[in-house]
Amino acid sequence: MRDLRFDNRFVRELPGDPEDGRHVRQVHGACYSRVEPTPVRAPKLLAWSREVADLLGLDETDLRDRRFAEVFGGNALLPGMAPYAACYGGHQFGSWAGQLGDGRAITLGETINPQGQRWELQLKGAGPTPYSRRADGRAVLRSSIREFVCSEAMHHLGVPTTRALSLVATGEQVVRDMFYDGNARPEPGAIVCRVAPSFIRFGNFEIFASRGEEPLLQQLIDFTIDRDFPELVAAEPDPAQRRVKWFEEVCRRTAVLIAHWMRVGFVHGVMNTDNMSILGLTIDYGPYGWVDNFDPEWTPNTTDAGGRRYRFGHQARIAQWNLWQLANAIYPVIQQVEPLERALAAYAEVFEAEDRRMMQQKLGLETWRAGGEDEEGSDAALVAKLHTLMQAGEVDMTLFFRRLADLDPARPTISHFDAAFYDEARRRDVSSGFEAWLKDYAARIRQDGGPDPVRRERMNAVNPLYVPRNYLAQQAIDRAEQGDPTGVSELLEVLRKPYVEQGGREAYAARRPDWARHKAGCSMLSCSS
Ligand SMILES: Nc1ncnc2c1ncn2[C@@H]1O[C@H](COP(=O)(O)OP(=O)(O)OP(=O)(O)O)[C@@H](O)[C@H]1O
Numbered sequence: 001m002r003d004l005r006f007d008n009r010f011v012r013e014l015p016g017d018p019e020d021g022r023h024v025r026q027v028h029g030a031c032y033s034r035v036e037p038t039p040v041r042a043p044k045l046l047a048w049s050r051e052v053a054d055l056l057g058l059d060e061t062d063l064r065d066r067r068f069a070e071v072f073g074g075n076a077l078l079p080g081m082a083p084y085a086a087c088y089g090g091h092q093f094g095s096w097a098g099q100l101g102d103g104r105a106i107t108l109g110e111t112i113n114p115q116g117q118r119w120e121l122q123l124k125g126a127g128p129t130p131y132s133r134r135a136d137g138r139a140v141l142r143s144s145i146r147e148f149v150c151s152e153a154m155h156h157l158g159v160p161t162t163r164a165l166s167l168v169a170t171g172e173q174v175v176r177d178m179f180y181d182g183n184a185r186p187e188p189g190a191i192v193c194r195v196a197p198s199f200i201r202f203g204n205f206e207i208f209a210s211r212g213e214e215p216l217l218q219q220l221i222d223f224t225i226d227r228d229f230p231e232l233v234a235a236e237p238d239p240a241q242r243r244v245k246w247f248e249e250v251c252r253r254t255a256v257l258i259a260h261w262m263r264v265g266f267v268h269g270v271m272n273t274d275n276m277s278i279l280g281l282t283i284d285y286g287p288y289g290w291v292d293n294f295d296p297e298w299t300p301n302t303t304d305a306g307g308r309r310y311r312f313g314h315q316a317r318i319a320q321w322n323l324w325q326l327a328n329a330i331y332p333v334i335q336q337v338e339p340l341e342r343a344l345a346a347y348a349e350v351f352e353a354e355d356r357r358m359m360q361q362k363l364g365l366e367t368w369r370a371g372g373e374d375e376e377g378s379d380a381a382l383v384a385k386l387h388t389l390m391q392a393g394e395v396d397m398t399l400f401f402r403r404l405a406d407l408d409p410a411r412p413t414i415s416h417f418d419a420a421f422y423d424e425a426r427r428r429d430v431s432s433g434f435e436a437w438l439k440d441y442a443a444r445i446r447q448d449g450g451p452d453p454v455r456r457e458r459m460n461a462v463n464p465l466y467v468p469r470n471y472l473a474q475q476a477i478d479r480a481e482q483g484d485p486t487g488v489s490e491l492l493e494v495l496r497k498p499y500v501e502q503g504g505r506e507a508y509a510a511r512r513p514d515w516a517r518h519k520a521g522c523s524m525l526s527c528s529s
């Protein structure tokens, strides 16, 4: 395997923990602790993303080299790597949780690709760090497959996300109690190499604020702007103004991110502030889920089943709450309330505008009829009615929007959507309302104008046919746990072109089968990973 070029600015420019070793500790006055991955028994490459390999200037020969599995399984370092675990805190389920940090993620270094772009390489599940608290620093195969597949799927769907280069089996067992019910069992372990321009989270700033380490807080803000927001450096010479613009930009990106999640039906599941990327990327694919039957109340995370804080329809509000925590954290450096409040208000405006724009695209409308949800004749009212019907009728979100593009406006009928209904009785309940809505919609697109084929093409470019439905990932996991990892690559292959109908791949575009409705891993996931 060829060497990569590294330029490790994070560890070079920011203060690190003076203490060595993996023992668990509180780390003060530092952004990270240097720590190397703990070697594993038998690293074996199970799957990789050719797009990410390409991004890094690696080809198939590099990937098939034994050294690759050694490096990305945590048994060897490439020259120039400078591994570390970052120190961060976070608000978890609404409460301040203190120091968290990379308890099982270890950044290997910042590589500069042949195009001069900077990409941070980070192993997840690479062994204990000073931030592991009471846990083992490892990750199981099932959660690693889910992270690997979904990060790449999200990229191909056009959703901002961290990427995944590789999935390596460790040849070791990890003990997990999947539902925290006293049934711990050994499971195969794995390591994903994640790739992103930066893995800095809201929590990296919050930890310094919570400790009153203001000089360090300012240093991290300025470092982040300088390394990861070069366009702001160019546009704003005044450092104080620049920090405000930076927070505005973080708010804007977060708003765009959540609008995309709503567009594709993604539920993150654990939107704690330590799982919020400062770049506005989807980060930490834990107990996430994909909406099958449209339901804003749904959350896949069994750990959150009580309050359903992180349910599908609540994500935009939670993101704003998280941005509030970030605003509070950086306030000691910004020292003005007003611009922070303005940026938070702008978050809501950007989210609404993006959400609306994407909904307009999903419906294939060229124009938008103004007015609120309660105003007859507005498109907001058309959307609100649709959402109510989809929820009450248990309509599959992905299949509904995909089929909508092919609706014959001259003969709008519910039977066109047969494949999207889960329950005969639910369908009967909504059928007259649904038929009425389809007539309204057909009239609306005729009035909107534009030829059908053009509208269809535009709709199919934003309404995916293939998403990594929970049960599809679970099928790949079941196979991999039986020793056949090819299901992972097969699934990824389909998800590389989520908007293009692929002959012979109908099974990947089917609604959730009945057996998966209440099955662990398919509709219920815990944080155990
Ligand atoms: N098996 C583990 N060993 C050590 N630390 C862990 C383990 N699992 C989770 N943690 C730590 O617990 C905290 C919260 O966990 P969470 O589930 O949000 O993150 P994660 O899935 O480990 O990783 P990430 O956010 O990096 O994707 C983090 O500090 C994380 O590093």
Ligand SMILES: [Mg+2]
Pocket (backbone or CB within 6 Å): 274, 275, 284
């Ligand atoms: Mg996390």
